[in-house]
Amino acid sequence: MRSSQKLFVPSLPTLWPSMLMARKDSSAFQPFCAPNVRYFYFARNAVWLTVKMLGLDKGEVLVPAYHHGVEIEALIDAGATPRFYRVGARWDVDLEDVAKKITPKTKALYLIHYAGFPGPAAEMRKLADHHGLPLIEDCALSLLSSDGAVPLGTTGDVGIFCLYKTLPVPNGGALTINGPRQYSLPEPPSPPLLSTFSHTVSALLQNLELRGGSVGRGLRSLIRGLGHGTVKAAHIERVATGTQHFNREHVDLGMSPLTKRIALSQDLEHIVEARRRNYFFLLGRLRDISPPLFNQLPPGVSPLFYPLVVQNKTEVLERLRARGIDVIDFWKRFHPACDAAEFPEVAQLRRSIVEIPCHQDLSSEVMAEVASAVREVLTSDRGNRKRTG
Ligand SMILES: Cc1ncc(COP(=O)(O)O)c(C=O)c1O
Structure with missing residues (x-):
């Protein structure tokens, strides 16, 4: 246990230098194996284009009340009108509500x-x-x-993917078109090279810190300082990923060739195994102090994170971050077009889920530290509330 040094647990996987060179075969997975696929800078671009491609821009799309918000912004910007259906306390889609809300105005169903x-x-x-x-x-x-055995994204007419939330790539989203219908889609242009470079360097530096402990951390902060100055001085347009809002100016941006290269260097089966192993570990270590959202991990699931259910979200986030764990406040807000009062279970989910990283870069040793930190924070939080309550 590295007790003297602060933990560094990034929310996303980092880029190992060897990944810039390696070649593997990732063709067994969606979207890489899809016969009809287009790549973009973001997944939101694929949402926007789907509306145009399927001619949904003058009608309603039934979407879940539990959403990020940026996908809804992309739908609206492209001209569609979202209508919201109910999702229950365990991320369960209310199919009856979906069926009830289908009207002659409905042009498509949207499943997340x-x-x-x-x-x-x-x-x-x-x-x-x-x-x-x-x-x-x-x-x-x-x-x-x-x-x-059914890969996600193959049942719908289209599948929409984001690459950079799961893989250490600088950008990337994909649209797969299933079935025989052909659409002639434009090939989007590559993004600015320097933007890709800047994201790539930052993922490499995270890797340095992950592997290098305090030396890596020192080096990372030094290089970051220099890098920020250079980005500013050279007027590099850095198109940020993971942002909360849709920006029409970026809708035509494509994926960088480097993303493809890095994606193809990944051992995707190993990534799924590592994520499942880390998830199971957290489930075993945390289920007694926080009732799990899911008691098991169904076959085939590659978890993006461990959804920790907490009561005092702001405080838990703050305290875990102070311990070096880059936890994310999962989906805090409803899109303004959705009436929160109509969906109390979703409002409760938005108040209570914290994203605990369980990605492929985190070793068993790091996961043990993460679990201990979460236990400490949750148990002391309870103690505090008992005393003040
Ligand atoms: C459900 C959902 N769809 C689409 C997106 C958009 O992804 P991207 O950031 O690649 O545009 C997000 C982003 O978090 C999302 O959560």
């Missing part, structure tokens, strides 16, 4: 697979077919995940 956990794609497919509607499968948080 949450953090690698499969939503009811087959049932949504049936509903969509029954009403002659297309099904959009949003796998932005579920790259590499399957429902048993």
Whole structure:
């Protein structure tokens, strides 16, 4: 246990220098194996283009009340009107509510697979077919995940993926078109080289810190300081990833060739195994102090993170961050078009889920430290509340 030094647990996997050179075969996974696929800078670009491609821009799209917000912004910007359906306390889609909300105005059904956990794609497919509607499968948080033997993103008319949330790539989203229909889609231009370079260097520096402890941390902060100055001085346009809002100016941006290169260097099977191992570990170590959202990890699931259920989210986030764990406040806000009062279970989810990293870069030793930190924070938080309550 590295007790003297602060833990460094990044929320996303880091880039190992060897990944810039290696070559592996990732063709067994979506979207890389899809016969009809287009790559973009972000997944949100694929959402926008889907609306245009399927002609949804004058109608309603049924979307879940539990959403990020940027996918809804992309739908609206492209001209569609979102109408929200209910999702329950365990990320479960209310199929009856979906069926009830289908009207002549409905032009498509939109399903989100949450953090690698499969939503009811087959049932949504049936509903969509029954009403002659297309099904959009949003796998932005579920790259590499399957429902048993069925890869996510293959049941809908289209599948939408984000690469940079699961792989250490500088950018990347994908749109797969399933079935025989052909669309002639433009090939989006590559993003600014220097922007890609800047993201890549930052992922390499994170790796340095992850592996190098305090020396790596010192080097990273030194290089970052220099890097920020250079980015400013050279007027480099850095197109940030993971941002909360849709920006029309970036809708035509494509994926960088470097992303493809790094993606193809990954051992994707190993990534799924590592994520599952880390998830199981957290489940075993935390289930007694925080009731798990899911008691098991169904076959095929590649978890994006461990959804920790907490009562005092702001405080827990702050205290875990202070311990070096880059936890994320998962989906705090509703899109303004969605009436929060109509969806109390979703409002409760938004108040209570914290993303605990469980990605492929985190060793068993690091996971043990993460679990101990979470236990400490949750138990002392309870103690405090008992005393003040
Ligand atoms: C469900 C969902 N769809 C789409 C997106 C957009 O992904 P990207 O950041 O690649 O545009 C996100 C982003 O978090 C998301 O959570």
